Amino acid sequence: MKNYILKIIIFTLLSFIIIKGIGFFDNIDKRTHNNHNIYKLNEIENTKTLDILFIGNSYCYSGINNMLFDSLGLETYNMSISTAGPIFYSIIYNNAIIVIENAPKRIFVLISPITFSEKSDNFITYPVHRYLFEPIKNEELVINYNLYDKYIELSFNSFTKAVSNIFNFGEKHRESSYKGFVPSDKVTNTESENKKKYIYRSFKKEQITKQRIERFTEFIRSIDNKDNEITIFQLPSERISRFFNNEYISAYDSIINQLSTEYKFINIDTVLDNSFYRNIDHLNSKGANIVTRNLIKHLE
Amino acid sequence: MLFNSIDFAIFLPIVFGLYWLFSKNLKAQNAILLIASYFFYGWWDWRFLSLIVFSSIIDYFVGLGMLTSSSTKKRKLLLLTSIFVNLGFLGFFKYYNFFLDNFVSAFSFFGQEITSQGLNIILPVGISFYTFQTLSYSIDVYKRKLEPTKDIISFLSFVSFFPQLVAGPIERATNLLPQFHKKRTFDYSNATDGMRQILWGLFKKVVVADNVAPIVNEVFSNYQEYNGITLMLIAVLFAFQIYGDFSGYSDIAIGTARLFGFSLMQNFAFPYFSRDIAEFWRRWHISLSTWFRDYVYIPLGGSVGSNFLKIRNIFIIFIVSGFWHGANWTFIIWGAINALLFLPIMLLNKNRVNTSVVAKGKILPNVKEILMIGFTFLMTVIAWIFFRADNVNIAFSILAKIFSYSLFTLPQIIPAKQIIFILILVILEWINREKLHGLELVSQIKQLPIRWLFYFVLIIIIIKYGGSKEEFIYFQF
Numbered sequence: 001m002k003n004y005i006l007k008i009i010i011f012t013l014l015s016f017i018i019i020k021g022i023g024f025f026d027n028i029d030k031r032t033h034n035n036h037n038i039y040k041l042n043e044i045e046n047t048k049t050l051d052i053l054f055i056g057n058s059y060c061y062s063g064i065n066n067m068l069f070d071s072l073g074l075e076t077y078n079m080s081i082s083t084a085g086p087i088f089y090s091i092i093y094n095n096a097i098i099v100i101e102n103a104p105k106r107i108f109v110l111i112s113p114i115t116f117s118e119k120s121d122n123f124i125t126y127p128v129h130r131y132l133f134e135p136i137k138n139e140e141l142v143i144n145y146n147l148y149d150k151y152i153e154l155s156f157n158s159f160t161k162a163v164s165n166i167f168n169f170g171e172k173h174r175e176s177s178y179k180g181f182v183p184s185d186k187v188t189n190t191e192s193e194n195k196k197k198y199i200y201r202s203f204k205k206e207q208i209t210k211q212r213i214e215r216f217t218e219f220i221r222s223i224d225n226k227d228n229e230i231t232i233f234q235l236p237s238e239r240i241s242r243f244f245n246n247e248y249i250s251a252y253d254s255i256i257n258q259l260s261t262e263y264k265f266i267n268i269d270t271v272l273d274n275s276f277y278r279n280i281d282h283l284n285s286k287g288a289n290i291v292t293r294n295l296i297k298h299l300e
Numbered sequence: 301m302l303f304n305s306i307d308f309a310i311f312l313p314i315v316f317g318l319y320w321l322f323s324k325n326l327k328a329q330n331a332i333l334l335i336a337s338y339f340f341y342g343w344w345d346w347r348f349l350s351l352i353v354f355s356s357i358i359d360y361f362v363g364l365g366m367l368t369s370s371s372t373k374k375r376k377l378l379l380l381t382s383i384f385v386n387l388g389f390l391g392f393f394k395y396y397n398f399f400l401d402n403f404v405s406a407f408s409f410f411g412q413e414i415t416s417q418g419l420n421i422i423l424p425v426g427i428s429f430y431t432f433q434t435l436s437y438s439i440d441v442y443k444r445k446l447e448p449t450k451d452i453i454s455f456l457s458f459v460s461f462f463p464q465l466v467a468g469p470i471e472r473a474t475n476l477l478p479q480f481h482k483k484r485t486f487d488y489s490n491a492t493d494g495m496r497q498i499l500w501g502l503f504k505k506v507v508v509a510d511n512v513a514p515i516v517n518e519v520f521s522n523y524q525e526y527n528g529i530t531l532m533l534i535a536v537l538f539a540f541q542i543y544g545d546f547s548g549y550s551d552i553a554i555g556t557a558r559l560f561g562f563s564l565m566q567n568f569a570f571p572y573f574s575r576d577i578a579e580f581w582r583r584w585h586i587s588l589s590t591w592f593r594d595y596v597y598i599p600l601g602g603s604v605g606s607n608f609l610k611i612r613n614i615f616i617i618f619i620v621s622g623f624w625h626g627a628n629w630t631f632i633i634w635g636a637i638n639a640l641l642f643l644p645i646m647l648l649n650k651n652r653v654n655t656s657v658v659a660k661g662k663i664l665p666n667v668k669e670i671l672m673i674g675f676t677f678l679m680t681v682i683a684w685i686f687f688r689a690d691n692v693n694i695a696f697s698i699l700a701k702i703f704s705y706s707l708f709t710l711p712q713i714i715p716a717k718q719i720i721f722i723l724i725l726v727i728l729e730w731i732n733r734e735k736l737h738g739l740e741l742v743s744q745i746k747q748l749p750i751r752w753l754f755y756f757v758l759i760i761i762i763i764k765y766g767g768s769k770e771e772f773i774y775f776q777f
Contacts, residue, residue: 001320001486003488004488004491004492008495011752011755015756149306152306152763153763153764156763156764157764159760160760194525197522197525198514198515198518198519198522201521202514
């Protein structure tokens with residue numbers, strides 16, 4: 001019995017030491033990461049001055065073409081990350097303003113139905129916390145955001161990522177992006193959409209929780225308190241909205257109504273056909289140009 | 301409490317520590333197991349604890365009543381009380397709405413419109429399992445195969461033994477109850493192999509079944525959008541989902557019981573390597589199959605008598621077995637299909653041809669064995685479609701699509717990751733097919749660091765690639 005327990009303790013301790021020890025190297029690819037979601041977190045340090053900072057999720061980096069702002073003489077950066085929700089928004093905003101010498105005063109925050117989904121803020125799929133200028137340890141993360149049930153998975157993911165970093169597994173061509181905007185010439189079609197539809201179906205069962213609404217409003221208030229000019233904006237969202245239930249969408253509409261009374265709100269609700277989308281719900285470059293121009297009109 | 305949860309990872313070491321702390325006191329150990337088992341069950345829904353307690357106490361006193369009575373009439377009455385109470389609960393919680401709906405439909409068919417008020421009944425987790433376990437006690441005592449116990453703690457612990465309480469194996473009182481009366485000693489090799497079995501069970505459940513589940517759910521819910529080859533592929537995936545889920549649970553249950561010095565019966569013996577359907581049913585959900593064999597099939601006459609009786613008995617046992625799985629016609633048809641597949645083998649007296657392990661002592665099976673295994677697997681997959689479909693019409697629609705020209709096109713979904721996990725499962729189980737579980741041979745690796753590295757990698761895979769946390773399918777039965 002003693003031998004048995006001793007071996008289990010030794011095995012557990014050894015595993016823990018190995019996982020934590022090797023996991024320490026989970027972000028050594030910080031400067032070489034190929035994924036735009038990750039490298040843009042560090043790339044922003046090359047930006048000295050910024051007029052507008054966009055904060056958002058994948059709809060933002062697919063739909064806002066920052067090149068169009070260049071011609072207006074406006075310095076912009078599209079700090080948007082896949083699956084970003086209020087927690088990611090807060091983290092990536094704080095990460096950005098640390099390094100920009102002249103911090104932007106105009107902050108554009110994207111809002112979409114998915115912002116409040118339980119699928120957003122996915123640290124397992126997009127471990128942004130590792131790649132910040134001031135990385136957040138897994139332990140801190142679980143304590144700060146009440147993610148205790150994810151701790152083991154986060155630790156193991158750090159370990160496997162570190163192993164692949166050490167042996168340099170899976171080095172890929174760096175995804176292209178321009179100031180955070182991810183261009184795409186792809187055009188969606190019904191066949192490819194049908195293949196992916198199942199991924200979206202789980203949204204139908206979701207409800208917007210009070211906690212997520214509070215997190216979002218807290219984030220908005222926190223940047224508002226820094227004397228920033230905040231604009232909340234929505235890009236065409238009818239394609240993603242159809243995957244949510246009516247209750248969810250009406251709760252979402254109420255949030256928008258509430259926020260639009262307190263902050264500047266721009267709704268770009270241009271209806272676009274398939275040729276403007278790269279997949280079910282993300283715009284391609286052609287679509288991005290249309291909606292970005294529409295947004296610019298609101299600025300004028 | 302789910303086996304694949306943090307709650308259980310905390311619960312198990314605490315109970316294990318407390319239990320072996322009292323290794324010299326059998327009564328204390330049984331009491332610890334009883335408290336732990338009720339806690340384990342109450343973690344889901346404490347209200348249903350009363351059901352287990354009530355059912356157990358009835359059977360305890362039924363047993364004692366039979367002990368003190370020599371009158372056959374009184375003994376029979378006691379047995380009927382036990383059957384009535386246990387099957388009454390099961391019937392009410394599991395089948396009430398099914399019978400009501402079918403009763404109403406039958407009246408509508410004959411032009412009589414009647415209105416009914418179905419009840420919003422929650423099915424208590426594991427009721428089908430512990431009901432059968434406790435029934436086995438009453439029947440065995442009645443048949444004088446087992447001496448009834450006077451020790452109420454042991455009896456309550458036997459009915460509610462947490463490793464197998466909610467999804468089996470359905471233990472016989474003749475096997476499990478005496479273990480509560482005997483002093484249990486800690487056996488190092490048994491406990492380490494128990495841990496290996498738990499690990500393997502977790503792999504099958506968390507990595508295989510839970511990764512396959514979302515794709516299977518999607519395709520079965522939207523089968524109209526998929527072609528024949530995709531539906532066939534998904535039916536195959538479901539075969540592995542249900543196997544990974546249920547045999548995974550059984551492995552965790554058996555492995556956990558071994559940590560406490562208990563020996564539970566093997567519930568799955570690598571059924572997808574079966575060469576005919578009779579062998580499949582000797583290897584799939586063994587505890588339920590043998591329960592029905594001993595308490596339903598043999599009392600009906602078994603395979604003795606005219607062909608009519610044999611056919612009747614086979615249909616009864618398979619249909620009842622299907623119905624045990626759920627109150628839906630899909631399960632009844634699933635049972636009937638298996639009866640149809642089993643009948644020719646039995647009528648030709650070939651149901652005990654393949655009793656040994658396939659390709660024993662060889663690395664690979666021969667061509668004939670491969671064909672037999674492939675054919676048997678295909679038959680079970682077709683039957684599984686009824687098991688998984690929401691209703692019979694959907695099952696037939698899926699089959700119609702599978703057996704159409706679209707079977708010869710390309711699949712719309714290629715679940716590469718899931719296929720890799722299934723291959724790992726098949727390979728490891730093939731290697732260990734003469735053993736009790738898929739990791740048993742790992743113990744033969746002499747070097748400790750290599751063995752530990754193997755476990756470490758498996759744990760990493762389980763945590764990293766663990767799919768969406770799905771409840772065990774068999775909890776609903």
